[in-house]
Amino acid sequence: MTEKDTPEPAPRKRADARRNEQTLLDAAAAAFVESGVGVPVRDIAARAGVGVGTIYRHFPTRADLIVAVYRHQVEACAEAGPALLAEGPTPHAALTRWIDLFVDFLVTKHGLAEALQSDNAAFESLHTYFIDRLLPVCTELLDAAVDAGEVVSDIEPYELMRGVGNLCVGAEGDPRYHARRMVGLLIRGLRTH
Template sequence: MRADALRNRERLVEVAQSAFATNGIDTSLEEIARQAGVGIGTLYRRFPTREDLIAAVLAERYLKLAEVAMVLAEERDDPDVALAEWLTLLAEHMALYRGLSMAVKEAIHDQTTALGRTCKEMVDAGERLLERGQRMGAFRTDITFFDVLALCSGIVMAVERRSEKPNHDDLPPLSPYLLLDIVLRGLRVEDR
């Protein structure tokens, strides 16, 4: 890739990170291109679909989440503690960009897409943490990591939706940490 093309790509990813954090993943691609100082054609040459741009924004972060999962598996004797710490990081990450949790939930089953491929290593790492806990008798064996990921996605979407309803001041804010604790309690083997 030529130096100017690489700079344009890096600038688009940088602007998209900021725009997604502010306005969610449905931010106008035209606005991202404008803020990056490039034409929309340049954006589409680098990222033919919105999903390709989202995948580029997430790539480094998902690689770090996968690395953290490996470290937790090595450093935490208790698989419950390891998975709880990792799922907390995952939920916090998914909450960074409004709409991301649904996009990830849909993409993880399709490795032919850029986002699906970007998610794969992160999903594999989470799956290894869950399976380790299942082998050690900490977690129910009838649950898959995709079940857990769907629940985490649901938590993030519920918190997002509650925060988008300013007319419901009578409703207490949802705590993603409390909801995640409820999910983790459901994963655990009862006689532990």
Template sequence: MADDEGRAVRPRRVLRADAQRNEDLLLKAAAAAFASVGADASVKDIAREAGVGVGTLYRRFPSKELLIEAVYRHEVERLCEAAPRLAATQPPVDALRTWMENFIDFMAAKHGMADALRVVLTDDGERMQTRALLAEAIDHLLTPGEGQSVARPGVNAQDVLMALGGISLMAADEGQRDLATRLIDLLLHGIVGTGTVAGA
């Protein structure tokens, strides 16, 4: 199977409800472990945190590299799916802030898996596609309704994505998750204009 540009696309597996639940728990536990420990996180600890046996983990992900790849793709998918849901359930600026916080958590996990991801994700096209998908999610939050825009003129989704990437790197280097939240508030002021970000 291929997408519109001829790239190979893996068909999405349909799992039984219990198997899907176990996979979701594993991916959530693995993302948290990679964010805090890095790619050296123990698969035994990940399985224990997910509440499943190590055998279950290895049946789904025969190697740690496959687990890392699955976590990365799952987190990208989760971020993209969150944008329309947040836009529909929260005020526009709150929805954007919540998504940004989730993005920083994703980047923390990605930072922890960075060395392994360089081996697993060697396709530049896939990285560019991921960037485009994340920018599209941001754009959805910047323009939540017909004729509406949260952002000041001249603000675009790609710039916001790049700024968030910089925030995630600074917060990771300093080892301060709360620094990212403070910088997100500053970024929001730049996006929507001063005096319009409640609680900031």
């Protein structure tokens, strides 16, 4: 391979372009939760304060937008874990706050569920991405809380994430069911006595 054949690195996005993309992703996530993934692109653009063309410049297809929203939500949740642990005041408090963010993410994820369950090839790797990014964060938080003697040691991080996820399923369709309250009971039940 000659120097001429070496591919040029992709240009880095300007800070304002990255901010615009983050604003679009936040607006799309909120719109998906509120109105489903079929929400008109013009509604997302209005919520983000941009033109429709800006959305299509960043995300040429609806599938591109859905994948980007999902990844954006996963990354926000993953990045929050270590920050919450550093903030304290205790590992259990950090775990509790992270689980609360995880529940927020799951609400968005369930808003995307219909699209994610389609046979669109763009969505195939998202579940693996979700587990690969969030399971280590949950493990770190849970291990810290166990090491501090704040929670029982006989629960696996995957079990905890799966349990929280199952408590959130269908919550949006039943006004008498409060998933966040049930998740709170689960988290309190982890405490050592």
